[in-house]
Amino acid sequence: xxxxxxxxxxxxxxxxxxxxxxxxxxxxxxxxxxxxxxxxxxxxxxxxxxxxxxxxxxxxxxxxxxxxxxxxxxxxxxxxxxxxxxxxxxxxxxxxxxxxxxxxxxxxxxxxxxxxxxxxxxxxxxxxxxxxxxxxxxxxxxxxxxxxxxxxxxxxxxxxxxxxxxxxxxxxxxxxxxxxxxxxxxxxxxxxxxxxxxxxxxxxxxxxxxxxxxxxxxxxxxxxxxxxxxxxxxxxxxxxxxxxxxxxxxxxxxxxxxxxxxxxxxxxxxxxxxxxxxxxxxxxxxxxxxxxxxxxxxxxxxxxxxxxxxxxxxxxxxxxxxxxxxxxxxxxxxxxxxxxxxxxxxxxxxxxxxxxxxxxxxxxxxxxxxxxxxxxxxxxxxxxxxxxxxxxxxxxxxxxxxxxxxxxxxxxxxxxxxxxxxxxxxxxxxxxxxxxxxxxxxxxxxxxxxxxxxxxxxxxxxxxxxxxxxxxxxxxxxxxxxxxxxxxxxxxx
Numbered sequence: 001x002x003x004x005x006x007x008x009x010x011x012x013x014x015x016x017x018x019x020x021x022x023x024x025x026x027x028x029x030x031x032x033x034x035x036x037x038x039x040x041x042x043x044x045x046x047x048x049x050x051x052x053x054x055x056x057x058x059x060x061x062x063x064x065x066x067x068x069x070x071x072x073x074x075x076x077x078x079x080x081x082x083x084x085x086x087x088x089x090x091x092x093x094x095x096x097x098x099x100x101x102x103x104x105x106x107x108x109x110x111x112x113x114x115x116x117x118x119x120x121x122x123x124x125x126x127x128x129x130x131x132x133x134x135x136x137x138x139x140x141x142x143x144x145x146x147x148x149x150x151x152x153x154x155x156x157x158x159x160x161x162x163x164x165x166x167x168x169x170x171x172x173x174x175x176x177x178x179x180x181x182x183x184x185x186x187x188x189x190x191x192x193x194x195x196x197x198x199x200x201x202x203x204x205x206x207x208x209x210x211x212x213x214x215x216x217x218x219x220x221x222x223x224x225x226x227x228x229x230x231x232x233x234x235x236x237x238x239x240x241x242x243x244x245x246x247x248x249x250x251x252x253x254x255x256x257x258x259x260x261x262x263x264x265x266x267x268x269x270x271x272x273x274x275x276x277x278x279x280x281x282x283x284x285x286x287x288x289x290x291x292x293x294x295x296x297x298x299x300x301x302x303x304x305x306x307x308x309x310x311x312x313x314x315x316x317x318x319x320x321x322x323x324x325x326x327x328x329x330x331x332x333x334x335x336x337x338x339x340x341x342x343x344x345x346x347x348x349x350x351x352x353x354x355x356x357x358x359x360x361x362x363x364x365x366x367x368x369x370x371x372x373x374x375x376x377x378x379x380x381x382x383x384x385x386x387x388x389x390x391x392x393x394x395x396x397x398x399x400x401x402x403x404x405x406x407x408x409x410x411x412x413x414x415x416x417x418x419x420x421x422x423x424x425x426x427x428x429x430x431x432x433x434x435x436x437x438x439x440x441x442x443x444x445x446x447x448x449x450x451x452x453x454x455x456x457x458x459x460x461x462x463x464x465x466x467x468x469x470x471x472x473x474x475x476x477x478x479x480x481x482x483x484x485x486x487x488x489x490x491x492x493x
Contacts, residue, residue: 016045018085023065025079027275028231030056030068038066038086041126045085046070048077055107056084057091057231059276069272071107073229090126093239094119095246100190101217103207106224106236125238127245129298136302141367142256142311145181145432146174146352148425151442152381153339153359156367157184157254158302160312162262162331165341166321172202173429174341174352175260175315176209179219181432188253192220194240196233197264199226226264233268241299241310248308255308257300260315266293266327282326290330297334337361350426356388373435376461380442383456384420387449391417409453416448443467 017036024031030046044056046068056068068084070077093108096119103112110116138158143150155161165171179193191213195206203223213219220243224236237259244255259265266289273286281287300312314335318328321343332338337360346353368377394410395417403411424441427433433441446454447467454462 016085016087018047018083020081020083022077022079022082022084025074025077028070028073028229028272029059029275030070030074030077030079030082030084032066032068032084034064035061035066035086036064037088039088041090041124043087043089043091044068045087046077047083047085049081055091058086059272067276069231071229071231071235073231090124091235092122092124093117093242095121095123095243095250097247097251099220099243101214101219103214103221103223104239106194106196106222106228106232106239108222108239111223121246123242123246125235125242126295127238127242127299129295130301130303134303136304137366138302138309138363139366140184141372142254143183143185143435144178145183145434146177147427147433147438147441148352148354148356149178149339150433150435151377151424151438152356152384153337153361154364154367154373154377155182155311155313155361156363157309157311158300159337159361159363159367160297160300160314160335161337161339161361162328162335163313163315163339163341164323164328165315165317166343167317167319169341169343169346169353170351170429171315171317171341172198172206172260173209175258175313176206177352177429178313179256179258180209180213182256184254188251189256190218190220190244190247190253191256191258192222192240192244192247193258193260194222194224194237195260196224196236197226197261197268198223230268230271233265234272237262237265237296241296244310245299248310249303249306252307254311256311256313258313258315259296262293262314262316262331263319263327285326289326290333293330294334297331336363345421345425348421350421351429352425352427354425356385356425357392374439376458376465377439379457379461380439380446383446383454384442386456387413387416387446387453388420391420409450412449412453416445419445419448 019032019035022030023033038058038061040058040061042058044058046054046056054070054072056070058066059069060067094117098117098119102114105111108117138156140157142155142157144155163171179191183189195203203225210219210221214221222236222240224233240257244257247253248255269292270285278286297312300310302309316327316331318325340355340358341353342355345355369375391413394406394413398406424445443465451466
């Protein structure tokens with residue numbers, strides 16, 4: 001029997017050196033002693049006595065000891081009998097159009113019964129964040145077909161805009177709807193969806209929603225199930241982003257990448273970190289979680305001189321609805337806004353249950369306006385958000401002193417809030433709304449307010465689009481009738 005770490009094949013300088021035996025097996029990790037010339041992130045072939053072949057990545061090299069992360073897990077591995085060969089290259093995947101219209105696992109292996117991906121070109125999945133000096137300014141919108149997002153938190157090509165959610169909210173349903181409906185007004189557009197840590201039911205539901213787009217050859221679906229090896233979950237978003245980068249920057253297409261659920265990814269990173277014996281940071285996550293997330297998020301954007309773009313929508317759940325949790329907290333530092341889902345809105349039966357006053361797209365100004373959406377888009381969005389803030393204050397006051405004590409104007413703002421959620425926000429999960437319909441609905445909602453309250457709107461836009469406040473007139477009539485009835489009752493008393 002060979003001693004642990006002794007090379008057993010070294011006669012061919014072009015062949016990988018194979019080492020037999022491991023000094024330690026822990027979690028998904030193997031420790032191999034006696035290695036030479038092994039580099040970080042190098043791919044390794046792990047062979048069991050039965051002939052089974054597994055893949056691994058070199059996480060760390062210290063002296064002659066290499067720590068190998070086994071992608072399929074270390075279950076069933078005898079440390080004395082296992083052999084490991086280092087291949088002298090990072091983990092990579094083939095790139096090309098063959099990914100489109102297919103379903104893959106987190107390692108790039110087919111899940112749809114089709115052939116494996118074969119291509120002449122390969123790219124390392126670790127990728128590289130875009131050089132800041134070569135970044136181009138994100139511009140022009142990505143239309144989602146969802147009114148509340150397109151109107152008030154417009155997604156811009158090259159932007160990273162996360163969705164913050166909590167357990168029990170329809171974040172996966174919303175992510176699938178965005179992936180199924182998104183478009184860039186007739187230009188070349190592709191979608192890459194990476195599901196991480198999904199239950200089989202969620203994975204099946206996502207495949208069903210995306211089936212039509214996948215069949216058209218416009219979508220790549222990369223799925224990692226909750227019962228897959230934890231190391232595969234770490235690779236899943238990297239494989240998806242590698243595919244997207246090739247389609248965008250070498251094929252010249254606009255690509256939307258949807259990652260769900262990033263919290264599951266971060267928990268996988270935490271598990272691997274614990275197996276490595278690293279000193280934990282906040283909530284037991286590793287201290288490098290910020291840079292790890294940045295290595296994913298910063299791979300999106302636009303490059304000067306290249307027509308394509310990568311737009312990123314990461315979906316994450318906040319444990320205990322805690323927005324200060326490390327995952328949403330660190331994500332917020334890196335990304336350019338957020339879409340926040342609300343349990344209170346969800347309880348009213350409204351879909352998508354977006355908390356508009358907590359939602360923000362910091363790059364919205366780069367993607368809307370004349371020639372992109374409409375000249376009054378930003379003013380209309382600002383007017384709606386300011387009016388919602390006034391309505392929320394009025395509702396809080398009503399909870400304290402009763403609705404009867406509110407002023408006439410405050411009551412109209414409450415009517416406006418009801419109309420906003422009923423006519424603009426609420427829509428079916430399979431409903432696609434054009435920008436024309438979204439603007440028509442938005443003006444219908446704004447017209448609930450008296451014209452004097454539209455202080456943020458250009459007068460020319462008000463003159464063209466204001467509906468004469470039919471609902472507001474009704475609200476005024478109701479208020480006047482209510483006041484008259486009250487006065488009459490008091491007089492009779």
